[in-house]
Amino acid sequence: MADFDAMVQESQEQVAKTQAEIAQLSARIEAARAKIVAGEDAAIDIENATLEDVHAHTDVMNANIAELIMGLDDVTEAFSKDFDEMRSKTGWESFVGVFSRGKSESMRQERMRTASIDDKLHDLIAKSDVIVTLLQSQLEMLEGEKVKVETNLSATLDEREAVVGELEALRRDIQDMDPKIIALENKISVEQDAAARTKLETELAALNTQYNQMVQDEQVKLARSQTLERYIEKGKTWVDSLQNQAATQMVLINKLQTDTKQRVVLYDALSKSLKTAQQQDVAHRINEIGVKTDQEAQSAMAAIGTATNQKMAEMMEKHEDHMVFARDVLEAKAKADERFARRFAKIIEKHDKNLYGS
Template sequence: MADFDTQIKESQAQVAEAQAKISAITSRIEAARSKLDQGVVLDVENATLEDVSKHTDLMNANIAELIMGLDDVTAGFSAEFAEMRTKTGMESFIGIFSSAKAESMRQERMRAATIDDKLQDLISKSDVIVKLLQGQLDLLNVQKTKVEGNLAGTLVEREETVGALEAVRKEVASLDPKIIELENKISVEQDAAARTKLETELATLNAQYNALVQDEQVKLAKSQTLERYIEKGKTWVDSLQNQAATQLVLINKLQTDTKQRVVLYDALTSSLKTAQQQDVAHRINEIGVKTDQEAQTAMAAIGAATNDKMADMLEAHEG
């Protein structure tokens, strides 16, 4: 992965940009929350959320590509280790003159072969990616906690606001029949003093009614603002939750891959050693067979010589 460092830098830049966008949205939500009493409308539009979503999708796709790159490298190493068992060009050339020397060179090469540096390189690359993902996950969790905390307080406030709104509406509704009753009394009252008194009472009720209606409108507007804030906040929390889930999936894949790579590399190491041991054992067996054959030949020669000697002695005795 010659371009791993370049890809990491690109991913780091994308993560930094994503974190800036995410923090900006959370800040806007928090700012709007602090100004709800002033009727400030939350200005986090769906387009903004979609922009963050698209950017994080691109970021995660690039990181996933890095992860798949590690898989490709691992597969390449597996093939490389398999080829270690075959003779190199130099060993084959030496073998023309001395097969024993060529085999000795191959055995030494296999004995010296190590995959620790390759394994550590892959693990270090994996750790770099995990660190990148973990940093993003930590930020997402912090932002989610902030928004959830604000939402919890806002839900309580909206519940209280809705309760107060309903209470005001009941008061307004209770004044309607009283006003109608006074208006009817005034319409039939002939006495000027009594009529004036009724009109004063009606004016008081109307003022109270108007104040309640105004209060109802204020509470309704606040309730609607809180509702919009809650809706946007929940959407943002869901987005943060989904992003965090994606980070966890990638982190778990990397951690699982790392464990599997250790197992694979241990297996490759054992395979190399086993192959070497098998080759040595085979060589020893070949040497043993050859020695046995030479011994048998020697014994046969000794036996033949002994027989010849005994035959000569018998002939001499008979003579």
Template sequence: MADFNTQIQQSQQQVSEAQAQIEAITSRIETARAKMKAGESDIDIENASLDDVHAHTDLMNANIAELIMGLDDVTAGFSKEFDEMRSKTGWETFVGIFSKGKSEAMRQERMREASVQDKLQDLISKSDVIVQLLEGQLTVLNEQKTKVSGNLEGTLDEREMVVGELETLKAEIQGMDPKIIELENKISVEQDAAARTKLESELARLNEQYNEMVQQEQVKIAKSQTLERYIEKGKTWVDSLQNQAATQMVLINKLQTDTKQRVVLYDALTSSLKTAQQQDVAHQINEIGVETDQKAQTAMAAIGSATNQRMAEMMEKHEDHMVFAREVLEAKAKSDERFARRFEKIVEKHDKNLYGG
């Protein structure tokens, strides 16, 4: 399990670094928004940083996915180990030829010292640690998404207003063209100097107003383009955060379902071990040829009645247990399918042992 511990530590470090990068990009977006409010138009949110976050997040999730599949492998290995616990070893069978009691004592001692349940509990504990890690990352992703979405909402409203102002300005500029053309035509045919001078003064004012409006149009266009660029960067980051959150939820779902399955397995192993021991004791009692008196027979009858009642209760509970176990297995199948779709390459590499290729 040392490798698991090392991988968990690596994952914790990777998650911490990813969170720092995510917060840095969100901070850069917030800074860009503040600059726009201050009237600065030179806004740039580096794509390189976003690519770095994606690369780092992919590495982090790949490492966690490998961890999860490693936990699955260890869990699957319990079946063989448990079968070995229930059956006698070659040496125990050999000893049984000479001393059945000694053979049984050796097997029971080995069962008492067996650590399958401890290992299973350790796996459940490690699953919980990874789930907590992923849930912490999911919380950060959702917090950052809320921040950026809030900024975007304000920016979208602002751009809508700027575009509206721009359209109004364009309409006013287009409306001035006929007036200017009309004045220019009047000036070209006007013979009176005083009237001509008046028309030229009016044309100069219109041209000045026209030029000012054209300049405003350029400013509005620049602002609209800046807002548009900011919006596109923000949307890209929100989409990235949503995709990352979706991946985290797939991993969390897989781990939580696996943990439920391991709890079922833990209960099954415990019950089976107890049943095996009870069967051994029953066989031993059955083999003891002791004559019993009436009181003993009465006592045994009472015990038998109580045992039958207990057995009926156990069978009823067993049905509930099997229904729950079936539900867990169905949920696990769905969880594994989602996990396999999301991490297809990692699953293929794991299943075909294509490491280092």
């Protein structure tokens, strides 16, 4: 992947932008919470805490990282082809074999010995680790922000419950005052004595003042309840968003980790295949010259045969465990690929059909 470093840098920039947007949005929600606690108007802060920019940056970031993962899959396929090519002779080795079979075999063995098989595998795993580090950093931030918002949200839910309780009690008190006011008004309307009438009117004025104050308190508590309700709605939406973003990061991390396991299994299987092919070639050559060797060579061959049989027996005993492990890895990879494909279907389609820029 010639452009891998550039793509990683772009992904790192997108991760930084996304994290900045997430931090900014959480800060706005926390600022709204602080104003609510202080009894100030937090409506503007709540309304300004929009998720659109965050989601836009998150989509771009995840698209870049998904492209990196798809690129690693491409490299893995090419990696497998490289192994297959190594098992057969090159054109030049075949040509040399026409004149000297021994020389041809030694050339192929030298090529296999010096081939950067380990380097390729380690390079793939290193690239996977780079992406996982990016994803893990994002996941940790998402989980941290989620805890902060949930803490504030829990306190706000408790506060709104208390405010709603106060509001309902206040409304009951207001309703209880209505009959008292009506009764006083009726008394005043039929009272003939001026002094008694004045006293009743004074009581009515005090009752009306208390009533008006309670109605004003009702409006204040109603406005506070509505503010808390808007904050709770915004907080719940943000928590859901953080949860969904975290789920996406987990899908990507799971995909990369299972891919890495699959690559190790692939490397192990292909390496053993190469070694087996080379051992068979050597065995055939020993067999061809066996008839010309002396007793000492025959004894050596017998020892080699005994050791080979023992090694083969050990390999066969380990084969079942290896196959079970490989099967488990492949099953895990299939599940990870399915989850990845569900979340990034559009990106996969662009990758497979080369629809970039359309």
